Amino acid sequence: MFGLSVERLTLFSLAALLLAATPGPVWLYLISRTLAQGRRAGYFSMLGVAAGLAVHMALAAFGLSVVLLAIPFAFDAIKLAGAAYLLWLAIATLRGGGLSFSPQPLPPVADRVLLRQAFVAALVNPKVAVFYLSLFPQFVDPAAGPVLAQSLVLGALQIAIAAAVDMSLVTVAGLLALWFARRPLWLRVQRLFLGGAFGALAVWLAATPARSSQ
Numbered sequence: 001m002f003g004l005s006v007e008r009l010t011l012f013s014l015a016a017l018l019l020a021a022t023p024g025p026v027w028l029y030l031i032s033r034t035l036a037q038g039r040r041a042g043y044f045s046m047l048g049v050a051a052g053l054a055v056h057m058a059l060a061a062f063g064l065s066v067v068l069l070a071i072p073f074a075f076d077a078i079k080l081a082g083a084a085y086l087l088w089l090a091i092a093t094l095r096g097g098g099l100s101f102s103p104q105p106l107p108p109v110a111d112r113v114l115l116r117q118a119f120v121a122a123l124v125n126p127k128v129a130v131f132y133l134s135l136f137p138q139f140v141d142p143a144a145g146p147v148l149a150q151s152l153v154l155g156a157l158q159i160a161i162a163a164a165v166d167m168s169l170v171t172v173a174g175l176l177a178l179w180f181a182r183r184p185l186w187l188r189v190q191r192l193f194l195g196g197a198f199g200a201l202a203v204w205l206a207a208t209p210a211r212s213s214q
Contacts, residue, residue: 004144004150004154005144008139008141012139012154012157012158015139016162017161017165020161020162020165020166025205026049026122026162027169029045029121029197030042030046030049030166030170031169031173032197033045034174034177035173035190035193036191036193036194037106037108037109037177038174039170039171039174041109042170042173042174042177043167044114044115044118045114045115046166046170047118048115048117048119048121048122049119049122049166050159050163051115051118051119051122052119052125054155054159055123056129057132057151057155058155059129060132060133060155061132061148061155065129065130068126068129074126079205079206079208081124082124082125082126082205083202083203083205083206086201086202086205087198087199087202089117089121090196090197090198090199090202093191093194094191094195106191121201125205126208132155136154139154
């Protein structure tokens with residue numbers, strides 16, 4: 001397929017599955033969303049993350065993401081913008097739209113908002129771009145056909161595998177969310193839980209060095 005052998009695709013699929021099954025910031029984002037706001041919120045957040053990954057994948061395939069490695073300032077600028085966005089989500093969640101921090105349960109969030117927030121959170125994570133730039137050269141064979149076509153196929157396959165793993169994760173977390181929803185204490189602390197998760201992601205992203213591996 002587009003110059004990619006069955007063996008190469010199989011190895012890539014195994015690598016993509018291993019990476020998708022490794023706990024990381026995406027897991028924290030999706031699990032916290034699902035536990036705090038239910039399975040539907042988790043599924044829409046998963047779709048938003050997949051859309052953000054697709055943009056990064058396309059940029060890497062067309063060679064546009066290489067600027068993140070050539071110009072460290074660009075990586076740092078995107079990283080800090082992402083950390084600021086996640087911090088804003090944390091504060092907005094904790095405040096609940098008011099001027100002070102609210103102990104009240106979280107209200108339902110519109111599907112489009114869940115999609116947008118997850119999409120932006122994935123888009124402003126420059127480590128995703130570095131991940132694709134590091135992954136593609138290991139499996140693309142310039143002598144076997146157009147590099148762009150191979151990169152797009154590999155990227156689409158990786159996103160599909162990651163989405164399948166994330167869907168399974170959200171499904172399991174959704175079962176736990178149903179159990180938590182029947183606990184009055186959880187309804188009082190779920191806002192703190194979700195806001196804290198966003199805050200932890202902001203700190204993680206801000207502390208990410210430019211040359212770290214995915």
